[in-house]
Amino acid sequence: MTTKGRYMTFCRSLCLVLMVCYWLTCFPQAVGAEIMTLKQSVDQALQYSPLLQAQGYRKAAVGHDLKRARGGYFPTLDITAGYGAGNHSDSTTRLPDADPSDSDWDSRGDASVTLVQRLFDGGETGQNVSIQKALLTATDYGITDSKQAVS
Numbered sequence: 001m002t003t004k005g006r007y008m009t010f011c012r013s014l015c016l017v018l019m020v021c022y023w024l025t026c027f028p029q030a031v032g033a034e035i036m037t038l039k040q041s042v043d044q045a046l047q048y049s050p051l052l053q054a055q056g057y058r059k060a061a062v063g064h065d066l067k068r069a070r071g072g073y074f075p076t077l078d079i080t081a082g083y084g085a086g087n088h089s090d091s092t093t094r095l096p097d098a099d100p101s102d103s104d105w106d107s108r109g110d111a112s113v114t115l116v117q118r119l120f121d122g123g124e125t126g127q128n129v130s131i132q133k134a135l136l137t138a139t140d141y142g143i144t145d146s147k148q149a150v151s
Contacts, residue, residue, distance in 0.1 A: 042151045049150045052143065059139045066132035072125035075117035083109040 036044070046052060086108045118125075 045150055046147060049146070051146050052150060055139070055143045055146050059136070059143060062132065062135045062139050066129070066136055069125070069128040069132045072118070072121070072128060075115055078114040078116070079112070080114075081109075081111040083107070 084107070085105045087105050
C-alpha cells in the first residue's frame with residue numbers, strides 16, 4: 001500500500017470516528033444515556049456512597065446506644081417463670097402414712113416478678129449518657145466530613 005492509500009484509509013477512519021462521537025454527543029437519548037447536571041451527579045454520588053451508608057448505620061447504632069444509656073434512669077422489671085417435674089420426699093412434703101422411699105414425680109411451677117430502681121449510682125448513668133451524646137456528635141461531624149470528601 002502506498003503512502004497516499006494509507007493516508008486515505010486514515011482519513012476515512014478518522015472521519016468515521018468523528019461522526020460517531022458527534023452522534024453520541026448530540027443524541028445521548030439514542031444510546032440510553034442521560035444528561036446530568038453537576039448537582040444531580042453530586043446528589044447521586046452522595047446517595048450511593050458506601051462510605052456514607054456505613055456512617056449512617058454507625059450513627060443509628062450510636063443512637064441506639066444513647067437510648068440504652070438513658071434507660072439507666074428508669075426502673076427494670078424482671079419476670080421469671082418455671083415449670084417442671086420434681087422428685088422430693090422429706091418429712092414436710094411427705095404424707096404421714098406415705099412410704100419414705102416413694103419416688104413419685106410431682107409437677108412443680110414457680111414465678112417471680114422483680115422491680116428494681118437505682119437510687120444512687122454515683123453518676124454512672126449521667127456519664128454514660130454524656131459519652132453517648134459526645135459519640136453521636138462526633139458521628140455527625142464524621143458524616144459531614146465524609147459528605148465533603150465524596151462530593
